[in-house]
Amino acid sequence: MSLDWGYTDDNGPSTWAEKYPLAAGARQSPVDIDTSKATSDNSLVDREIDWSYPSNCSYRIVNTGYGWRVDTYGDDTALSGGPLSEVYKLEQFHCHWGATNDEGSEHTVDGKSYAAELHLVHWNSEKYSSFKEAASQPDGLAVLGVFMEIGNADNAELEKIISLIPKIIHKGQDSQASFDLDFGSLLPESKHYWTYLGSLTTPPCNECVIWTVFKEPITISERQLEVFRSLKSVGEEDAIEPEEGKLVKNYRPPLPLGNRVLRECGP
Ligand SMILES: Cc1ccc(O)c(S)c1
Ligand SMILES: [Zn+2]
Numbered sequence: 001m002s003l004d005w006g007y008t009d010d011n012g013p014s015t016w017a018e019k020y021p022l023a024a025g026a027r028q029s030p031v032d033i034d035t036s037k038a039t040s041d042n043s044l045v046d047r048e049i050d051w052s053y054p055s056n057c058s059y060r061i062v063n064t065g066y067g068w069r070v071d072t073y074g075d076d077t078a079l080s081g082g083p084l085s086e087v088y089k090l091e092q093f094h095c096h097w098g099a100t101n102d103e104g105s106e107h108t109v110d111g112k113s114y115a116a117e118l119h120l121v122h123w124n125s126e127k128y129s130s131f132k133e134a135a136s137q138p139d140g141l142a143v144l145g146v147f148m149e150i151g152n153a154d155n156a157e158l159e160k161i162i163s164l165i166p167k168i169i170h171k172g173q174d175s176q177a178s179f180d181l182d183f184g185s186l187l188p189e190s191k192h193y194w195t196y197l198g199s200l201t202t203p204p205c206n207e208c209v210i211w212t213v214f215k216e217p218i219t220i221s222e223r224q225l226e227v228f229r230s231l232k233s234v235g236e237e238d239a240i241e242p243e244e245g246k247l248v249k250n251y252r253p254p255l256p257l258g259n260r261v262l263r264e265c266g267p
Helices: 013-019 042-046 156-162 222-229
Strands: 050-052 058-063 068-072 078-080 088-097 116-124 141-151 174-176 193-198 209-214 218-221 263-265
Touching: 042 263, 088 141, 088 222, 141 222, 156 222, 218 222
Parallel strands: 141 209, 141 218
Antiparallel strands: 050 078, 058 068, 058 174, 068 088, 078 088, 088 116, 116 141, 193 209, 193 263
């Protein structure tokens, strides 16, 4: 069964608006971060962005057909400050990558792509009663974007996720993910970032996200990235050829920033 949307020539980002009209909106993500357009804002400095994630909040990893996603218990998590007016809870995290290391991130910086981009997805639990309700609101979600560049060594915390990928090679497969994860190692040391109002980067592309994209990347090894690329977008019963349906890329190219404000915190 063919996917409703995906990242092939037939169902990729240029076709999404045919079935998901929001994808053609004026507040879409990702964007190219034109650093010359970023404006400093002291309010971002006055209320430092802050997060708290218990190391045992992950419980499941699933192959969505578009990548891997780790689901989390949000009750004891919190993201606040910076561009956020309320406290947001962590719902899930996932990653976007490319077929080669010179592409893969969704946001770009002055036209430069990174090899991958980690997204930590949170919802506004102060104002809304569920993730689903929040995802229909302009301030419903807060996503932290973390660039990933190729490094020589494996990322030890990412390895805990990567070690489970062989259990979820096919779309729809899932596995318990009760690892002890140091989220601090999945986020950069520097809290410098860009922020703007945008959307989900996958259909239905709801314009509900307050984006925070960190300036400093974390590292991932080539081997680890190859494991991401071994995931398949088709179910076990669908695969015909061994190479068919490999998820070698799952990133959306940048959309116009338009008249949106791009703010930055830190040099
Ligand atoms: C909620 C959600 C789902 C998928 C995504 O890529 C993003 S960025 C957010
Ligand atoms: Zn994403």
